[in-house]
Every structure is written in C-alpha cells, then in structure tokens.
Amino acid sequence: MPGVKYYAIIVAGGSGSRMHADVPKQFMxxxxxxxxxxxxxxxxxSASAPEIVLVLNEAFHQYWKELCAEYTFSIPHQLVKGGEQRFHSVQNGLEDITEPAIVxxxxxxxPCISLQIIDSAYKQAEETGxxxxxxxxxxxxxxxxxxxxVSLNRDEIYLIQTPQVFKIEILNKAYGQEYRSEFTDDAAVVESSGVKILLIxxxxxxxxxxxxxxxxVAQTYLRSKK
Structure with a gap:
C-alpha cells in the first residue's frame, strides 16, 4: 500500500518478580x-523492517542506554516512557505515529518470534485490517x-501470542477508550471498539x-534458528 509505513511497538514493562531476578526479565x-x-x-x-518504538519504564531508560553501549547495540529505535498499565504504555507508543501505518x-x-510470522502478520493486517x-x-x-x-473443546481454544498487528486508525480508535481491567491484550482493546479479530x-x-x-528453553530455540 503506497505511503503506508510499518511500525513495531515493543512493550517492555515487566518487573521480573516471577523470575526472582534483580532486573526486569527483558534485561536478563x-x-x-x-x-x-x-x-x-x-x-x-524481518523483510518488513519496521520502525521500532520501544516503550520502557522511565526508571530504566538510562540503564537501557548503558546496556546498548556495553553490547554495542545500534539498531535504530525510538525510546518512549511506559505507562501505569500495558494499555497506557501502548497509548504512549502510538502518540508519535502520525502517518498512515501498519503497527x-x-x-x-x-525474543524467539520468527521472521516469517512477523512478515505474514504485517501482510494480513495490511490486507484485512x-x-x-x-x-x-x-x-x-x-x-x-x-x-x-466443565470441559471445553480444545479445537476451539486458541492461545494468543504477539505480535498483534493493526492498521493505525483501528488502534487510535480502540485506544481512545477508557482503560478497563479486562483489556489484557491489544486484541481485547480493539474488539471492544467493534472490530472483528482475525487470527493468524x-x-x-x-x-x-x-x-x-x-x-x-529460549536459548535452545535461538541456537537452533542459527
């Protein structure tokens, strides 16, 4: 679609409490x-090569910059302040996307997301929303x-992952709503605004x-990919 850019909002708000770690799990x-x-x-x-927006608790911004220097990590990305809930962090990440986009x-x-899934998700979202x-x-x-x-039919049960990819206008409308506790992921937020969710x-x-x-487990997966 001419004029449409790809973006990826990476949400990094974990505290590491369940890892029993001194730093949030995204830094382990x-x-x-x-x-x-x-x-x-x-x-x-990925072939989609989106512009990357990293949403991170402000208390860890300097720490992240120090890690980037220590590990010579130079992939361009925009650093954005995280919010109280994941919902608010995504809101913050969306603020600076002012052009036609697939997000x-x-x-x-x-970290083990495959390049094929990334590209397939962008393609479907561009075609279907x-x-x-x-x-x-x-x-x-x-x-x-x-x-x-009660027993449920497992053939009708899906475990939701990320990425979750949407046209920017769908996200802007959905994230214009007031926060609700049942908004556990972006699909729930978007669905509550009246949009049918399409799985991939x-x-x-x-x-x-x-x-x-x-x-x-992730170490094994990443080594096998290489």
Missing amino acids: LLNGRPVLMHTIEAFHS AIHDAVR NAVVAVKSRDSIRQGTKTGT EGDTRNLKITYPEDIL
Missing part, C-alpha cells in the same frame, strides 16, 4: 545478550464454574519468558 541475559535485544533484532531483520505490538519478552498471532491449544481444557469445572497461525516456540526455566 539470553545467549550472551539481554532478551530485549534479541526481540528488537528479530523485527529489524505491530509485541511483548519484549518474546488486523492480524493476531495465536496457536491452538494442545492440552485438554477445563473452565472453572461456581459449582466445579503462530508458533509454540514464540514463548513468553516468564519463569527462570523459560530462559533455558
């Missing part, structure tokens, strides 16, 4: 470099109720680093 070392650097590099290396929003702690990466559940699923639990096939290797053992 993965194959010799901070997790966040692997994530940014994936988008930069991917991605968790900083999903949005593309949300997801994988079908491989496990049996039960839902808690007031009286016990993801990858189980696109894990979100949450617990210490996830670092070990």
Whole structure:
C-alpha cells in the first residue's frame, strides 16, 4: 500500500518478580545478550523492517542506554516512557505515529518470534485490517464454574501470542477508550471498539519468558534458528 509505513511497538514493562531476578526479565541475559535485544533484532531483520518504538519504564531508560553501549547495540529505535498499565504504555507508543501505518505490538519478552510470522502478520493486517498471532491449544481444557469445572473443546481454544498487528486508525480508535481491567491484550482493546479479530497461525516456540526455566528453553530455540 503506497505511503503506508510499518511500525513495531515493543512493550517492555515487566518487573521480573516471577523470575526472582534483580532486573526486569527483558534485561536478563539470553545467549550472551539481554532478551530485549534479541526481540528488537528479530523485527529489524524481518523483510518488513519496521520502525521500532520501544516503550520502557522511565526508571530504566538510562540503564537501557548503558546496556546498548556495553553490547554495542545500534539498531535504530525510538525510546518512549511506559505507562501505569500495558494499555497506557501502548497509548504512549502510538502518540508519535502520525502517518498512515501498519503497527505491530509485541511483548519484549518474546525474543524467539520468527521472521516469517512477523512478515505474514504485517501482510494480513495490511490486507484485512488486523492480524493476531495465536496457536491452538494442545492440552485438554477445563473452565472453572461456581459449582466445579466443565470441559471445553480444545479445537476451539486458541492461545494468543504477539505480535498483534493493526492498521493505525483501528488502534487510535480502540485506544481512545477508557482503560478497563479486562483489556489484557491489544486484541481485547480493539474488539471492544467493534472490530472483528482475525487470527493468524503462530508458533509454540514464540514463548513468553516468564519463569527462570523459560530462559533455558529460549536459548535452545535461538541456537537452533542459527
């Protein structure tokens, strides 16, 4: 689409509490470099080559700059102040995108995202308005109720990942809403504004680093990609 630019908003607001770490998990070392650097590099290396907006808690801006110098990390990116909730961080990331654009929003702690998925998601969003990466559940699923639990059809259950990619006008409308606690991801925010969410096939290797053992798994995935 002529005149439309690609952007990637990398949301890095994790505290590292579940990792029992001294620094947020996006800064933990993965194959010799901070997790966040692997994530940014994936988008930069994709054929889509989006402009990168990093949304980071302001308290860690200087620390990130020092890490970039220490690891000679020179991929261009814009650094933006994070918000109280993920919702507000994405709002902040959207503020400076004032031109026609396709915008991917991605968790900083999903460093194993494949270049193929990135490019496929941008392409679908450009054609249809949005593309949300997801994988079908491989496990049996039960839902808690007031009286016990009920079994759900796992073939109808999708586990949502990122990136979640949208046309900028869809995001601007959706993020013009007031924050609600049920806004756990961008798809929920956009859907509440009246837009039908379209899924695109993801990858189980696109894990979100949450617990210490996830670092070990991610190391294996990244080494196998190389």
